[in-house]
Amino acid sequence: MTDLCVEVERAPRAALVRLEGDLDKVSAPAFRKCLAGLAEEGCVEVVVDTAGLAFCDSSGLWVLVEHQRTLSGMGGTLQLTGVHGVLRRVLEVTGLRPLFASQL
Template identity: 30%
Template sequence: MTKQGLTVTLSPEGSEHPVLRVAGDLDFHTSPRLREALESVTFAAGGGVVLDLSGLAYCDSTGVTVLVAGYRRAQAAESRILFAGLNSDLLQMFRILGLDQAFSFYPDPDEAVEALRRH
């Protein structure tokens, strides 16, 4: 298995419902990039952020820890973080871990943004 890096981009900046696009491998070495990006996002009460994980190829326990920390930060701010575009293998991993009981998953980022708008 060839490991790739991780890219995290925020779009559109300043949006009411920003989307963080995560692509590559989320592991011990790359998770600080996502942690920094999540810490830079403002979670406002009643608002939310979408994590577009459609480009995520791999996620280890360190990556899961960063995602859980982002979820907890959103909860503490009375905000939401929605997950979109997970491939079937990663979605199955989240289900096995029981995170489907806490996280909200959407097929694509547009549906997740729409869910935030309706909320």
């Protein structure tokens, strides 16, 4: 298991969030808190770069789904970029891929 490193670049209503490591049941709560903070700041256009993500379990996937719903309710979007490996497969198998305005 690898820790999750989260790097955020902010703009007035937008943010780029880069992930590196494992997004799992251990790291998901802190990631959820980070995304909630961005929403509170008014960042409603969020791009999550998952190119550095080594692993994502259902806890991590659920954080992404929840935040997409939150932003959608605020008139925003959550996009995913750099999707590969397990996350790509899970998004395809579950039919969640279209939920994210993504460049998968």
